[in-house]
Amino acid sequence: MLLLCLGILLQLVVQPQCCATSTKMLSMENIELLISEDEIKSKIAETARVINTEYKGQELVVVMVMKGALCITADLIRELEVPCEIEAVTASSYGQRGTSRGELKISGVDELNLAGKNVLLVDDIFDSGETVWQIVKRLKEKNPKSIKTFVLLVKNVERTLDYEPDYALFHIENRFVVGYGLDYKEYYRGLRGVYAFK
Numbered sequence: 001m002l003l004l005c006l007g008i009l010l011q012l013v014v015q016p017q018c019c020a021t022s023t024k025m026l027s028m029e030n031i032e033l034l035i036s037e038d039e040i041k042s043k044i045a046e047t048a049r050v051i052n053t054e055y056k057g058q059e060l061v062v063v064m065v066m067k068g069a070l071c072i073t074a075d076l077i078r079e080l081e082v083p084c085e086i087e088a089v090t091a092s093s094y095g096q097r098g099t100s101r102g103e104l105k106i107s108g109v110d111e112l113n114l115a116g117k118n119v120l121l122v123d124d125i126f127d128s129g130e131t132v133w134q135i136v137k138r139l140k141e142k143n144p145k146s147i148k149t150f151v152l153l154v155k156n157v158e159r160t161l162d163y164e165p166d167y168a169l170f171h172i173e174n175r176f177v178v179g180y181g182l183d184y185k186e187y188y189r190g191l192r193g194v195y196a197f198k
């Protein structure tokens with residue numbers, strides 16, 4: 001009984017601190033809206049119409065890059081009229097580092113069967129472009145019939161890479177953004193729009 005009381009007391013003391021930490025992490029005061037939910041939705045619908053025409057009579061494998069492409073993929077596939085399979089690969093270069101880049105790790109490609117298929121790779125943002133480009137190179141080794149790339153955002157930065165995504169919904173200035181799948185240390189992914197730190 002004494003132990004139970006101590007346990008409850010401990011929880012009461014510790015819990016407010018956890019909440020305070022996550023409230024601070026998710027503070028909306030530090031961020032400002034760049035692209036609204038409605039703008040994203042209508043741009044997805046517009047681009048999906050182009051994709052539907054382009055792949056009419058064919059099938060598609062949508063390969064999403066976890067975890068950032070979670071929201072954009074969920075909304076895109078509901079606008080697609082071509083039959084599509086959904087697959088996922090994982091890429092991470094930021095993780096708990098927040099806004100500083102680490103080593104790019106890609107996993108999940110080996111398990112995919114893409115031979116002879118039309119592949120649409122979906123990612124959240126094209127910054128240096130390395131992530132998308134490295135995954136495209138890995139996917140090409142699987143002998144797909146075709147491979148195109150679709151990104152929510154392209155950052156306006158100088159790139160040495162000689163590759164551009166086939167479909168890009170929005171071009172933004174060089175700021176760190178969160179929301180609609182994009183994270184800062186794994187937080188903010190659930191925001192309905194795209195936000196930038198002030």
Ligand code: IMP
Pocket residue numbers: 068093094123124125126127128129130131132175176177178182183184
């Ligand atoms: P890239 O390889 O430089 O093109 O970076 C692409 C990956 O880095 C994206 O898939 C994101 O996961 C992450 N990233 C780049 N810029 C941002 C940002 O502004 N906010 C959140 N994640 C970002």
Ligand code: MG
Pocket residue numbers: 065066067068069091123124125131
């Ligand atoms: Mg990503």
